[in-house]
Amino acid sequence: MEDYIKRAEKVLTPNYRRQPVLLVRGSGSRLWDSAGKEYLDFGAGIASSNLGHSHPKVVAAIKDQADKLIHVSNLYYTEPQLELAELLVKNSALDQVFFCNSGTEANEAALKLARKYSRDKGKGGYEIISARNSFHGRTFGGLSATGQDKFWKGFEPLLPGFKFVDFGNLEQLKALVSKDTCAVLLEVVQGEGGVWPAPPGYLAGVRKICDENGALLMLDEVQTGMGRLGKLFGYEWAGVQPDVITLAKALGNGVPIGAMLARKDVAEVLQPGTHASTFGGNPLATAAALATLSVILQEKLPARAEKVGRYFAEKLDQLKESHAAVKEIRAVGLMLAAELKVAKCERVIDRMREQGFILNLTQGNVLRFLPALIIEEKEIDRMLSALDRELKVLDPEAK
Template identity: 50%
Template sequence: MTLEGIKALSDRYVMNTYGRLPVAFVRGEGAYLWDTEGKRYLDFLCGIAVTVLGHCHPKVSEAIAQQARTLMHTSNLYYIAPQAELAQKLADCSVFDRVFFCNSGAEANEAALKLARRYGHEFLDGRYEIITMENSFHGRTLATLTATGQTKYQKGFAPLLEGFKYVPFNDLEAVRAAITEETCAILVEPIQGEGGVNLPADDYLPGLRQLCHEQGLLLIVDEVQTGLGRTGKMFAYQHSDIRPDIMTLAKGLGNGFPIGAMLATEEVARGFEPGTHASTFGGNFTACTAALAVLEVIAEENLVENAAQVGAYFRERLNRLQAKHENIVDVRGKGVMNAIQLSAPQARAVQDACRERGLIVNAIGDHIVRFHPPLNVQREQVDEAVSILDAALAEQTGK
């Protein structure tokens, strides 16, 4: 199908919820994508932090194909071997003991919110209120939309859920002041993703942990975007040496196969019992087999370390670009989760100019350009991306 054909069908039949860019990809391999015209792109977005191993990693594709030929789905009425194995592997590489599987980031957060509320109901004298951060993003279901501290996503969906409070990100005193006798949990992204790649101060997550400890609250980390090696650690909370009570994952877990997970400590997992939460598709054979292959490849190919090293090199190159382009006012990130902030509202223009030149990046609002290359990105690919970005930025300023 041509781009025009795909566009015409989409515009006519697909629900009108996305503002789409004028391109349709038809094939992917590693860090590269090809469109309907056969044009090649270096992908520094990875489906918004999803294809952590690059596109169509042979081990993952083969594992999915083989499982699809054997058994795809039975339901959680029965035991599921790859689900049990995946839960064990996730527990082994984190501080958590138990896992609930679902199909997306929003569902993982929905499960976390429900677990926190039910734990509050059962073990914290009925506390139910949850504190979240301004500028956060947690998903589009009604509960996760309510948890999301950005009014632009909430407009038109009132009444939202009761029992949520918002405080500025990186402000421990604001959190302390917001805690009431009804508070049961604090929900935070270790690095805010959709909010613009906002990093926490060094004492922020340990401070939240300490506050939760003092006040008997649960600390929930939303690692839907930061998890699975993206920040140069397997999970971003590990930069702070803390033990959260609940963590959510999705995006990179299946390298493109839809799967989400909500992990909790043994203590907090007591909040759920049979019948309290469920998902028909959650943790089925195919999804868990894909995720097991992802974890295997991350370990075998030492990709968390690669993300840390090549990510640092990328920031170094971006810093050099900042010295050249005065419209870059900030370079920030960790591992392969990075962004530049522009002084003028040119993020979309830069995104489009990069795409014209064969590089996929993502504008967040008017001023931020975000990069999510795969964990196995190579220095030469960073060089290629930076040189395209350099040209795209120069086009904006005429330099």
């Protein structure tokens, strides 16, 4: 492994804190490293491989499409792109789709759309309000909308016109929104920020404030979409109709693809030449995403995520009762977190990996569980009994 690390240090930019493991193969919720060691994956490539690794229907769709046509530009029509857009529209509250390659690009498209819509419709305001502790990506637009200044350091000045409110606080939003606001951009559950679900009634309240002020409601479903929260899209829980949503991560089950979906009268301001992406929605990526979405729908994976997620959350609640080291459990569907009371939680991730469990850590002390939606209850039990042992070691520090 040292040899790989040395080679990587030479040629890869040092912007990731990688774990010392070389992964070579995956199937379902399992991963294998170069030494043949098996892992149960509770990260799914950060909420991306919702069907599990190398799902046979996605693999077949990629192989079939690669044989036929990998890429042409958006100057032409292709079948998988059109079929994917039709399926997304049919299963969402939105009318039209712009395809891109990542979550930050989907948000970038939404931010540009909001400004253009405001100008074209004669309002003219260009301010965007998002939430503190949010995460919307790393391009200058996504970064400017991200309400965590640790990500801004060294990159200022950011774009003008971005303002922040506390997530869940309608009074602050009411006070900040003005004729200059063109959109409000929010996650349904703040993921990277530590798994903080929107409080009940919050998004409906935001919808009302947006309507009263002629601002678009744009929901970043990059992490929460595609069944993870127990519905195909997270906004379905809140019973609101957003004007724009953004998707990526699990849309292609690991194949890079992003999408921005919008109401027709909003989307129509994106006339030819206003926005574009060379690879956005190319045949290979959309064939993978079409297979992914078809499996999610056919196998009713959102309902499964809700059921298994409830089981997982109950088990985590029990774990909290027996460990001083656990501060709080937060969960919606298969997006779950155990916030710990101790520092330096990377050691938990390392110890769990050594025992064959891949976990994710966010905000330094929040264990985030984002398994494939096909994870089984007995696999959850196996991971939690290992975690139980690790937490026992940490408990004395928390007392």
